[in-house]
Each structure stands twice: as structure tokens, then as C-alpha cells.
Amino acid sequence: MTTATNPTASKAVHYKTQPIARRKDQSAVYYAAYITGETLHDVRRDKTFWRKDDQGDVLHWEIVGPDGEQNWTLSELWNGAEHAAKKINERPGRQTVIALPHELCEGGHEAARRVARGHCLWLRDQYGIASTWALHAPSPKAHGESAKNWHIHIVETDRRMTASGDGRPVFGAKVRELTDGKQGKVEIERRRKDWEKRVNAELHRVGAATRVNLGRKPQGDGPDYIPGVHRGPKVNAMLRKHQAATRVAMIAGRALPPPPKRVASYLAYAAARKSANAAHRAMWQATGKAVSQIVTASVQFGEPTAPPNTVKNRAEPGQSKDTATSNAPPSDVTQDEEKARKRDAKDWERFWEQEARKALSRRQRQR
DSSP states (O other), X not given: OOBTTBOXXXXXXXXXXXXXXXXXXXXXXXXXXXXXXXXXXXXXXXXXXXXXXXXXXXXXXXXEOSTTOTTOOHHHHHHHHHHHOOSTTOOOEEEEEEEOXXXXXXXXXXXXXXXXXXXXXXXXXXXXXXXXXXXXXOOTTOOXXXXXXXXXXXXXXXXXXXXXXXXXXXXXXXXXXXXXXXXXXXXXXXXXXXXXXXXXXXXXXXXXXXXXXXXXXXXXXXXXXXXXXXXXXXXXXXXXXXXXXXXXXXXXXXXXXXXXXXXXXXXXXXXXXXXXXXXXXHHHHHHHHHHHHHHHHHHHTTOOOOOTTXXXXXXXXXXXXXXXXXXXXXXXXXXXXXXHHHHHHHHHHHHHHHHHHHHHHHHHHHO
């Protein structure tokens, strides 16, 4: 039974952001047309883009930018972003896809709009960028878990934005912190944390029992949770097609169609991989318990011998490791002895972790 103190984990944990790259023949105007459902003409490429009717409904979209941008149009904003990117391999923007818990959408869309609008306003305040966000409903052909695929699309500029005196968009310097190798990872985690906080606040507000956790480690339903295998869009499409054909055959009373070879091979691989993950987890849990016991015993009894191949027990040329003596001079100071014990404990822990990795590698090679 789920209680308020022990909420269940939501499956809406997808938060993927990536740059729009010209080297991949991508266009900010195309993504803006796709997420909003509007017909837009890309001046730079001289192409017109629109969204197909069978790709799900666009329930709502907005432009979020600095004060005074109320007169901006989609074409003006994103053609301006393409024009501001002068280099042939430049990135004119960034596109983000975020999954929404279905609890925020099935009874109405106001909660989902508040979350998306608040997150885009936070992006504006943090980085000075302009963005367009859109709320998408699941595909009309979806069923099962796919019928709960409510999600948010965000297309954001790669440059800081201001508004001119007459309310026109002005493109400034690039947002380097999002593209830097080290700082970019930190900023992406900040974005994920802000989204997680806002979604969980709305879930609490509507009285839902689920909560979103965008942590890197899989949460699952408890400590015995074993991660599965990522399917990907092609396998998902074949699975949906096979499930639809199976339902038609069941209704008509015909023999069930066999699964496609690729789907069958994926299901076999996923089952084998999940069994291997369970075996690896059990091995690591047992190894970690043994390492913890050894480290505790070595600290408790003041084990004087360090593990092999460490700085404190280095063998001289022609001398065996078993007869090697410690290079560190003895100390009578209590603080130095305590530091030495801690170093010994860390050396033992490192040594047994290496042994565990070797055992795991041997087991994998045997498989």
C-alpha cells in the first residue's frame, strides 16, 4: 500500500537535451515547426516545414523570452536564431524532450503547463535565453504504456536574448556554460534537478502518489531492482506492430502471428542480460560484504602488513614481495599511527576491489 511517506517511483524520468547541429543538417526552424504544429519557412535553407497529422496532438505551445517579446513570432525568432549563427558548423539552438507523468495530464493540462512554463522561465533567468515549449499528447495509435506518453518539447536559443525598444528580438553572446565540456555537465544536472523539483511539487499538489527521480542510478521498486535493456525506437515500433496484429488475430479467432526475428532476438537478449545483471549484482554484493569485513578486521586489529604492490610494502630488486619490509619509518605519534591504519584500510579495500574485478572479468570471459 502506498503512503504519503513512501511514494512510488514514476516512469516519467526521460530528460534529454542536445544541441541542434548544422553538421547533421539540422535546423532550429524545423524543430520549432515540429513541436508547435505551425507551418514555418526556413529562409536560410529555403524550405518549408510542418508537422504531420499522425504524430500526435499539440495541445499548447508558448514563447518564453525577455520582457517585451509579446510581439515575437515563431518565424521571426527562429529564423533570427539561424541568421545569428554565421558559421557553417555552428549550433543555432538546443532541443529538449522531457517526459511528463500522466497524472498531471489526464485530468486536465493546467498542471503540465505550469511545470513547463516555470521551467522555461527558470532557463531564461539562469542563462538569458529565449525558448519555445509545447505540450504533446500521446500518439492516437498508441496503446498500453505508450498511451501515457505525455511529453514536453523545448527549443531554446544558443545565444543570450534581449528585446529592442520596439519589442524585436536581439541576439547576443553565446551561452558558453552549456557547451563547455566540464561546466556543461554541471549545468545539465542543474536543469534536471529544477525539473524534478517542479514536477514533484505539482504531483504533491494534485494528490498523486508517484514522484519523479532523475538520478543517474536506477531506482526501481527496491534494493533488488535489476535494470533492463534499452529498446530503442525501431524495436518499439516493431513491438507495437506485432501487438496490434496479435490483438486483431485474437479478436478474429485466428492463429497468433509469430514475432519478428528481430523482436524475438531482442526478447531473448533482454532476458539473458537481465539474468546476467542479477548475477553480477549478487557477486558485487557478496564481494562488497567481504571487503567490508576485511577492512573492519584490519583496522580493529591493527593489521601491520599492507597488501602487495603498495607504496608501504615495495620489494627491492631481487627481493620477494613476501619478505619485503615496510619503507615507512615507525612513528610513536598517535595521530600518525591512526593515519597509517586508515591508509592500510584503503590499500586493502583497493586490493580486494581489484581482485573482485578480475574475478568478474574471468566470469564474463567464461560466458
